[in-house]
Structures are given as C-alpha cells and as structure tokens.
Amino acid sequence: MSVPPPGAHNRRVRTPNPTAGWEIARPARPSAPGAIAMAGFRIRGDGLSELRAIPHPAVTIVVDFGERPLTVSEAGGGSRSGSLVVGLGFRELRVRADLLEAVQVRLSPLAAREVLGVPLAELGGNVIALEDLWARDAGRLRERLHDAHTWQDRFDLIDSALSQRLRARRSIEPEVAWVWQQIMASHGLARITDLAERTGRSRQQLWSRFGRQIGLSPKRAAMLVRFDHAIHRLADGHPPARVAAVTGYADQAHLHRDIRAFTGATPAAAAAEPWLAADDTAWPTRMVTGVR
Incomplete structure (x- = not known):
C-alpha cells in the first residue's frame, strides 16, 4: 500500500463493498501532543452496515458528530452509542458504519491516563462513553465538531481539548x-x-x-x-x-x-476488514511510541 504525501488531506478508499464510499481526512500538520494521532471518517452508503473493529496498540477515542450516532456492539451482546473511549486490547467489537461521521484518535497508553483521567488498569479493554470521563465537555465538543466547516477545524478542536488535559507531570514511570x-x-x-x-x-x-x-x-x-x-x-x-x-x-x-x-x-x-485497508491513508506515519 502506498503512503500518501503529508499535505494530502482527504482521500477515498474502496472497501470490499463497491457501493460504500469512505472519505478519510487527516491533519495537515502534526498534533501538538506528540503521542496523539487523529483521522476523520465520513462513511456514506447503506450497503455497508457493520464493520469489525481490529485491535490496535493504542487507546481509541471516537468523537462522533453526525446525524446518526456511532454505535458499537460488543461480543457479549451489549452495545453503546455516541462518542466513546475503547481500551487497549479490546476484543470482538463491531461498528455500525453506514452514515458515520467521526474523528478518531489513537492515543498512546503513555499519554492516555492524563488525557482520560482514569487509570488504564481500570479502563481495561472496555468500551466507555466519553461523557462518563469528560462529563459535559464531551457533549460540547461534539456540538462544536458538528458546527465546524472543515476537517482541519475539527482537528484543531480535538487537539485543543486533548492538549488541555495533558499535564506537565507524567504519570508513567x-x-x-x-x-x-x-x-x-x-x-x-x-x-x-x-x-x-x-x-x-x-x-x-x-x-x-x-x-x-x-x-x-x-x-x-x-x-x-x-x-x-x-x-x-x-x-x-x-x-x-x-x-x-x-x-x-x-x-x-x-x-x-x-x-x-x-x-x-x-x-x-x-x-480483509476495510479498517486495515484504510490504515495507510488514515495513519500514514503509524503510532508514535513515546510522549515528547
């Protein structure tokens, strides 16, 4: 797979379902906190109703801003909707992908506790509503993302929210x-x-x-x-x-x-899952392994 040049914002990938179009955006410049990588997703097409989420060595934050809320189903039968946090090493999650609009953050576990305000041992591989961690700030952020005009505006909003939660003191030995x-x-x-x-x-x-x-x-x-x-x-x-x-x-x-x-x-x-095919477009530099 080819890696897009750094200045390229919006790309489309073809999923196994030819009727499902993906728009993938990423920041034109690096996010301020070095451990954080972001990508924006807009998936249109009723032919692609559900995708398997593939575990990744990162804590995942997804802030949705579309008309239809993000919905994640767990292997045990439960489901959650709205903006979410997914712990490191989750298992067997499925995402309802039709009409999805969201910004996803892959967060190094070296920075995750400071950003989320919860020990990762407590988070585990669970799926938690972002509002449970950020309270009303999560709803305000979602509204501002919805009202933003460009992807870069949305990335800047996310970057600001994350930066405010990163403290100078590191909690990781x-x-x-x-x-x-x-x-x-x-x-x-x-x-x-x-x-x-x-x-x-x-x-x-x-x-x-x-x-x-x-x-x-x-x-x-x-x-x-x-x-x-x-x-x-x-x-x-x-x-x-x-x-x-x-x-x-x-x-x-x-x-x-x-x-x-x-x-x-x-x-x-x-x-064969489409998320893997999208990785080199959404995350061309891969995860940063430390906190700068």
Missing part, C-alpha cells in the same frame, strides 16, 4: 515507558525478561508496575503489538506462512490462534 517503547520498536519480539533486567526490576516488579500503568501485562502488550504487525502484513497480501515466520510466531497455526483470539475471526476474514 520512566522504566515502564521505556519497556513499552521497546515492545513497540521490536514489533512485540523483545524478551520481557531481558527488558526487566535492563530496567533493574525483577520480572514480578515490572509486571506489577507495567500492568497498573499501561493496563496490560508486558506479555499481553507484546502479543498485541506482534498481532498488529502481523495482521497488517496479511492485509498487504503477504502469505500467512511467511508472515508467521517473520513476525515471531512459532508456526502458521500459532498465528491463526492469535488472530482469532484478538478478532474472533479467521485470518482471511480479519485481514
């Missing part, structure tokens, strides 16, 4: 932040025991601190990052056996088990 960065940089292949030794912590101490501050154990975080790397390679058309070999899985069956565990789908079905 340097050792924990470094371990997360190493997991991301290695695509999930870094040995957790080696990382613990290099921080001067015992394995037990690292797992406790990391889990409390990131919301996942180091092992689970590495599995999520490795899965993300692998599923994108599958979406790019690489053979499953080759993907398993280069992304650190024991074999193709191991890769298949992880994909089903994270998505509830077969590798072929998960890799």
